[in-house]
Structure formats: C-alpha cells, structure tokens
Amino acid sequence: MIVMAVDPGYVSAGVVVCNLLEVLFTGTVNLEGDRFERIGKLVDFLREVIEKYRPMVLVMERVFYGRNVDSSLKLSEVRGAVIGLTHLYSIIYREYHPGEIKKMVTGNGKATKDQIRWMVERLFNFDGIKSHHESDALALIYTHLATEGLI
Numbered sequence: 001m002i003v004m005a006v007d008p009g010y011v012s013a014g015v016v017v018c019n020l021l022e023v024l025f026t027g028t029v030n031l032e033g034d035r036f037e038r039i040g041k042l043v044d045f046l047r048e049v050i051e052k053y054r055p056m057v058l059v060m061e062r063v064f065y066g067r068n069v070d071s072s073l074k075l076s077e078v079r080g081a082v083i084g085l086t087h088l089y090s091i092i093y094r095e096y097h098p099g100e101i102k103k104m105v106t107g108n109g110k111a112t113k114d115q116i117r118w119m120v121e122r123l124f125n126f127d128g129i130k131s132h133h134e135s136d137a138l139a140l141i142y143t144h145l146a147t148e149g150l151i
Helices: 035-053 069-088 098-106 113-123 132-147
Strands: 002-007 012-019 022-030 057-061 092-096
Touching (some): 002 035, 002 132, 012 035, 022 035, 022 132, 035 069, 057 132, 069 092, 092 132, 098 113, 098 132
Parallel strands (some): 002 057, 057 092
C-alpha cells in the first residue's frame, strides 16, 4: 500500500511516500513569496509527487492551533490546499493528533523532534532524512500503518 504524508508549514513542507515500510520518496519543498505563491508552489510540487507515485492514502497531522492566530490561519490555508488535492485525485485522507503520533513512534506522547527522527530512522531502516518535516512525515506514515494493522 502506497501512503503519502505531508508535514506542512508556511515556510517549508516535508513530503514522504512509502510502500509500507519501504521509503520511495522524501522531499522538503521551500515555500517563498506571498501566500498565493507559497500555496501554488506546494500544490505544484505535490501534484508531481502524486502523479508519479499514485498514493492510495494521504496523511497529515491534525490541526494544532497555537496562540498566534495569523500563523494558524496561514497553516490552515496550506492544509486546505493539500486536502483539496486528495479530493481531486481520489486519495483517502486521514489525520492523526501530534501526541498520538509521538506515542506510536516513540512510546512517549511528548517526544522531541530529535527522538522522533532517531526512531523513524530505525523503524524504516532509512538514514536519508533531510529535515524535521521529513521525519515527522515518516512518523505520520508509521502511525497510519500501525493504526490500520498493516505492520
């Protein structure tokens, strides 16, 4: 089963595609320009990845709203564009709470970014992670596969 994970941000986003625990693609896209250019750049990047790998499922973290309303709004716009692509390409969409992901991957719902990265490198037997966005996306895929009983 091919699963794609997107860990979106306003400045950059991590994207990973796996066939079960085999990593097929990792990438971090840097988003520059105004908000329309940023979202457009991410959508273009994701369309290329989707058309190449044809994932059955796309997973993202459940929205976590902080105190900064402006940042939350910008992230919601990015997430909306990603969710829209799942409809366009008939991809199943799933999301997981950050604490759920951390607990599934490390056994600790309050794990640090470095702990998550260390664990996913071992779980996927993969040392090509280039950013925390990519390690978070791998953690998302692991959580989905484990939740669905596929590993």
